[in-house]
Amino acid sequence: MKLKDILSPFNVWERAAKKPWTIKDPINDRPGAANYRGFHKNDFDKCIGCGSCEEICQNDAIDLVPVEGQETKEGNSGLRPRIDYGRCCWCGLCVDICPTGALTMSNDYTWVADDPEDYRFIPGADKTKWQDATKGYKRDEGIALINYDRVKMKEIEPENRDKSFIEIVKGYNKDQAMKEAERCLECGICIATCPAHMDIPAYIAAIRDDDIENAFRILYETNPLPEICGRICTHKCETVCALHHNGEPLAIRWLKRYIADQIPKDKYMEVLGTEHLADPILDRKVAIIGAGPAGISAAYYLAIMGYQVKIFEALPDSGGMTRYGIPEYRLPYDQIEKDYDYIKSLGVEMQFSTRVGEDISLEELHRDYDAVFAGTGLHLGRSTRIPGSDNKRVYFATDLLREVSLGNEIDVAEKIVVIGGGNVAMDITRTLARLQNIKYGKVDVLTTSLETEDIMPADREEVVEAREEKAVIDPGWGPKEIEISDGKIKGLHVVKCLSVFDEDGRFNPKFDDNQRKFFEADMIVESIGQGMDLSYLSEEIKSGLKFGPRGRIQVNKNFQSDLKWLFVGGDIIQGPDVIHGVANGHVAARAIDQFLKK
């Protein structure tokens, strides 16, 4: 034993003279670090109630619950996370995954309450002392547990497509589809928004599992037009997708197309298990007016219920607006036929070139059939009614698109102006650009709309692609007058449009007459909306119906009119778009079934 080892420990007294380390008032003097994972905060303005936090929580500490003042609306479930602090382990996974960045943590870490129930609380709704804390854990830029970037879709280059009507979008291959499907959060916000309430997360999950047949069956539960909707659906689901808040929404539409593209036409019956349905099993008959999406959807769901269904179509082929209103480069005719041929194979009769009201009356249908569904669509154009719009070289977009689909030749001018800012305007612009290219080897189409580019109703990619195809888009102008000389069109005078809607959100455009422009043209196309043709309703039938705003037939939530045997749906009731038609047709089919069972 060394003497040093006996004396050395007395050094312990040295520390008695040193300043103590203790913090006297830790609650006030010792706030949590700037990055501390303390109590939760939730920004209700950002939160969409997608439930990703609930899904990722490994302790099941989070439940999504209704909260007073938070309403369910498109893209927002109205539910908010409630956190049970008896289970939470403050790992912050909920913050890391939150696709909107609404959920964060404060650096507060002390909380005393008498009632244990208090510790099960709803951040953002319950008043807390830390709700305005600026410090605390947040997800950093570049840290992501989910993938915000969409798998790019291959498209045909502008120089290879501007002279033909070949389909532009190539579609996903298996790897791309599985990669894209992996991005889905399965929150189901899209289901509520989709008019047909398609079970989107379920079919996307089936893609991930590479079980395409199951995915296909899920599609047909709510939508019998997957090839069509997989190409040209207005994809409201993508608009509300939880991923779009911080990145690109899931390509739900392209994934639907991927599923439908994988199943060959001759396998449809086998995959969907409908081989036994070729002959109707019920003796009740339903007539359907219009072979568009609404009519065909009603026909399909009635047919699989066993009804005898016959469709009467004025035009020479099926598809309605999907064939006669949408250019082939967006929706090839063989894809329309793929959807329709399957439905025909279920025993649904289709009688084309038969206009109800002319070739056969609605009364006759009422007499011969147990119920009638009318989905006649919006085939009439609307005019700007500006001076000169009655010239024979002023056309409606819908008429021209129909002529192109029918295979009739159009007298395409060298200089064309299109009025309108919606998708139909883009369709006609790009169709005419192609026709000009074929005829003249150059493009001179100018499209103008009241709306400025940021509020143009057309899909962004339509505008971009139209420009790629050398069409000129000059939005934000109001048409004033079409200048005509010797019966020939010289061009269109426009004035600057300052605003389209008034403070109440009503259509009430304001113009600045001092800012003017003149667009030279020898042909003008109006594409400012479509109207319906209800001429097949006789006065007697009309007297039994009620009409709502804009002349729409009033129907109940099952699309049943005041004449109990007459059901009405599709663009003339809701929309206009394909998916509303599909949804209306499905609901009406179930309602017709209920009506006929009584």
Next chain:
Amino acid sequence: MNRDSESKYKGFEADRSKYPQMEKDKPVIDLESQKFIKTWQGPQHPGVTGNMSVELIINGDEIVDAKTHVGYLHRGFEKLMERRRYIQCFPIVCRICVPEPDTNEYCVSAAMEDLAGIVVPEKALWLRTLNLEMSRVGSFLMWLGGQAGSLGMGAIGQWTIGMRDFWLDLFEEMTGGRVYHMYMIPGGVRKDLPEGFRDRTRELIVRTRALLFDIEKTFFNNAIVKARLKGLGVISPEMVTEYGIVGPSARASGIEDDIRINNPYGKYAELDMKMITSDVGDAYARAEVRYQELHQSLDLISQIMDKMPEGGKIQAKLPNVLHWKIPAGQTYVKAESTRGEHGFYMVSDGTKYPRRVFARGASYTHAISVLEKLAVNISISDLAALMVSLHTCPPEIER
């Protein structure tokens, strides 16, 4: 009792000349004879670093038989992970060892990365290495306090736990949590360092070294400590292999085995470090090795502060973690914790959830078979010191 530390690896064999008598290599313990008392150390005994108990048969104050009992804090983490998505595992594993959670975080992430083929960005590797070394500092400080406390020197325990709190402050800044950091996730780490962190760390290293200097004077240069620890629980190199002893406990017996040097992971290969060993093998030698390794960790942190680049990616791109499936396979990853080799064996069957996860901690061997052997023939008052000198962590045994 043998207290001659210089008598190289002798003294661990029990003296069976008096009691109990041996019959067929097994002690005959007849409690009815009134020569023995059965007593329990733990699970509430402060000398046990967690909830575990040792069933003792004592003769006078001499232990003649010891049996370790666990089962007080089994939480079933391995099983829980089989019911959780891969990403949901990392908040659980830190609880496997409370004083040193980061080795678990590292291993579980590294296992997933290995199976899924994820390459971790450079900066994240630096941050992980820093995190692991800081974690070693925290754990060693806690051990040092425990070792002193087990000899009745409570003041040193207060100093080291107090100093550990300053390290926890740094953890709080860096990771957002003080004890459970949940910092390393598959693919990297969750946060870059806050501003001024390097300076504050360098400052704390200086303060820690000052405290260690005081501890050297009061604890290591202490006649009582030397009297009690020297010759206690001597482990021979043969025993290291036989029992699977790892970490400082093995190095104190002259075995050159440090995963950071022999199988470097993270950024250890780029750091300058030497193997710290002793050839004595008793509790005092183990304390000395750990003390030097504590200094080594502080030195490594300084090196990391100097060498780690500013900025850079801290996380590899992960697939959507809600649907993350790892290809079928199995792996074993290991890291050097303060107690020695810490490893995770993970099996994936290609689904969203791990098929099997096994956490291997050093404490299982150290606190059961090794302790049961070394406890025999020592005084009951030295048992706590022996247990701490093996650096046992009961939560790690049970998981």
